[in-house]
Amino acid sequence: MKPANQMMKQVLRYGTAATMAMMIGSASLGYAQESVSVRATLMTGGLPLEDPNAAVWSSAPPATFPMSPQVHWQNRIQEVTVKDVIVRALHDGNQMAVLLEYADPTQDPDDAAALEFMVGDKKAHFAHGQPMLQVEGGPVNIWFWKNKTDKAVDMSAKGFGTLKPQEHQDVKAKGVYANGTWKIVFSRNLSTGHAEEDVQITPGEFISIAFAVWDGRKDGSGDLVEKGSQKAVSSWWYFRADAPPDYSGYMYAAIAAALALGFQFVLIRKLKKGQ
Amino acid sequence: MGSLGKPIILMVAMYVFLKFVLPYIPGSAPLPSSLIVLYLLLTGSGIVIFETVSKESKDAFWGPIQRFLTGEALGGLQALRYGVLIFFPLLVGWQTYGSTAVSDLPPMESRTIHPAPPGEYTGLSNPVPKTPDNIMQGKGFYAAYCSPCHGGNFDGKGPAARGFIPAPANFADPTTIAMLQESYLFWRIKKGGVGLPIEGAPWKSAMPRWEVELPDEWIWKIIMGEYDGAHQSPRTWE
Numbered sequence: 001m002k003p004a005n006q007m008m009k010q011v012l013r014y015g016t017a018a019t020m021a022m023m024i025g026s027a028s029l030g031y032a033q034e035s036v037s038v039r040a041t042l043m044t045g046g047l048p049l050e051d052p053n054a055a056v057w058s059s060a061p062p063a064t065f066p067m068s069p070q071v072h073w074q075n076r077i078q079e080v081t082v083k084d085v086i087v088r089a090l091h092d093g094n095q096m097a098v099l100l101e102y103a104d105p106t107q108d109p110d111d112a113a114a115l116e117f118m119v120g121d122k123k124a125h126f127a128h129g130q131p132m133l134q135v136e137g138g139p140v141n142i143w144f145w146k147n148k149t150d151k152a153v154d155m156s157a158k159g160f161g162t163l164k165p166q167e168h169q170d171v172k173a174k175g176v177y178a179n180g181t182w183k184i185v186f187s188r189n190l191s192t193g194h195a196e197e198d199v200q201i202t203p204g205e206f207i208s209i210a211f212a213v214w215d216g217r218k219d220g221s222g223d224l225v226e227k228g229s230q231k232a233v234s235s236w237w238y239f240r241a242d243a244p245p246d247y248s249g250y251m252y253a254a255i256a257a258a259l260a261l262g263f264q265f266v267l268i269r270k271l272k273k274g275q
Numbered sequence: 276m277g278s279l280g281k282p283i284i285l286m287v288a289m290y291v292f293l294k295f296v297l298p299y300i301p302g303s304a305p306l307p308s309s310l311i312v313l314y315l316l317l318t319g320s321g322i323v324i325f326e327t328v329s330k331e332s333k334d335a336f337w338g339p340i341q342r343f344l345t346g347e348a349l350g351g352l353q354a355l356r357y358g359v360l361i362f363f364p365l366l367v368g369w370q371t372y373g374s375t376a377v378s379d380l381p382p383m384e385s386r387t388i389h390p391a392p393p394g395e396y397t398g399l400s401n402p403v404p405k406t407p408d409n410i411m412q413g414k415g416f417y418a419a420y421c422s423p424c425h426g427g428n429f430d431g432k433g434p435a436a437r438g439f440i441p442a443p444a445n446f447a448d449p450t451t452i453a454m455l456q457e458s459y460l461f462w463r464i465k466k467g468g469v470g471l472p473i474e475g476a477p478w479k480s481a482m483p484r485w486e487v488e489l490p491d492e493w494i495w496k497i498i499m500g501e502y503d504g505a506h507q508s509p510r511t512w513e
Binding site for chain 2 (some may be wrong): 067130131233254258
């Protein structure tokens with residue numbers, strides 16, 4: 001017969017090893033997915049609504065998304081100037097600002113860019129909310145900026161050919177071109193009074209966002225190369241405005257730990273009494 | 276006393292087997308950790324039942340555990356006992372935090388890559404005769420309409436593909452057109468991304484709805500050209 005102490009040591013050694021192995025196994029599960037979203041960082045103080053070069057933008061994590069020529073519908077284009085967009089976002093609980101940044105070798109009056117959002121609970125096709133055959137889709141909200149006017153147009157669409165400016169213009173935009181790079185800030189209130197046509201942004205919730213860019217250069221005969229549906233587009237990605245910090249998880253953990261501790265005391269007391 | 280040592284060795288051996296041995300048995304795959312936990316729980320309850328069938332084995336099994344918890348005559352192990360008594364509530368708290376904390380990850384998405392086609396697109400056979408001329412024509416149409424995304428090499432790596440998620444299908448991959456019938460391709464080309472059912476996430480696919488631009492005959496020829504160019508054959512029922 002082994003002495004009790006020695007046996008206990010064995011028990012503890014194996015038990016701890018097994019528990020640790022299980023913990024490591026379950027902890028590694030959560031981190032497999034890549035980052036596929038724009039995170040609007042919560043900040044206090046003024047949002048840089050008009051200033052694409054404001055220092056505070058560096059506090060927002062950049063996310064890069066690849067672009068393709070628009071091929072889903074006529075008229076197509078086979079090649080586009082802009083290959084990637086870099087996106088940052090900030091919000092203060094009332095307003096949000098999205099900074100779109102991309103390389104474009106020339107500044108042209110017809111340079112333009114847009115953000116697209118799904119509106120409401122229904123899924124919308126990324127190509128202007130194009131009708132789907134087996135799924136009832138929803139509308140999209142498009143925030144369109146053009147260098148010529150340096151203003152945003154707040155638009156709605158539900159399929160190609162249905163794009164039109166909204167009655168209520170809620171979006172602002174401001175672009176700055178320098179060193180072969182466009183930086184454009186789009187801004188709006190997180191929520192508007194028109195939930196049926198405007199995307200509503202609730203901090204903490206993921207919504208779908210997509211991007212489009214037109215390089216306004218002209219070909220040899222003076223025609224625009226990228227215009228209308230001939231543009232660079234992205235797929236749907238996620239956008240989320242950070243929720244205010246939530247400490248309830250710590251509270252639940254503390255309650256659970258206290259319950260476990262209480263359980264131990266009761267158990268040990270019962271065992272001692274039983275003997 | 277061995278009646279407590281053995282079960283623990285058995286549990287550890289079971290874990291090592293499930294985690295590190297089973298995945299390497301040919302035809303097997305790594306087990307999800309939830310399944311491993313389930314198997315260990317089953318093993319554990321089996322041991323408890325086995326160890327508690329008689330009074331003697333029950334005492335031999337529970338005795339050391341009780342003595343450890345109550346701290347009687349533990350000697351030098353008293354510190355370890357306190358360690359366990361502190362560690363357990365912390366573990367419970369940590370697990371609770373992990374399961375209640377708000378996730379920073381976007382919603383998980385599952386997409387069926389080859390969802391079932393509508394009934395009228397099953398079992399159609401290619402009405403275009405498989406002649407070298409028709410195959411060549413099909414490859415010509417493919418080059419004009421499909422290759423910008425699906426690639427001149429039929430590998431899904433066309434110049435327009437980079438921004439699209441889902442990525443354009445790679446026809447040279449044996450899990451795409453090689454396991455589908457011509458009838459299925461006819462449906463997918465004709466109706467495009469917007470024709471997918473909900474499990475195919477139609478809102479994400481850039482695939483055009485070619486029925487509005489190309490006659491059926493061209494689509495059948497494109498299918499022929501695709502199989503030939505990608506060195507694949509359509510799936511058949513024999």
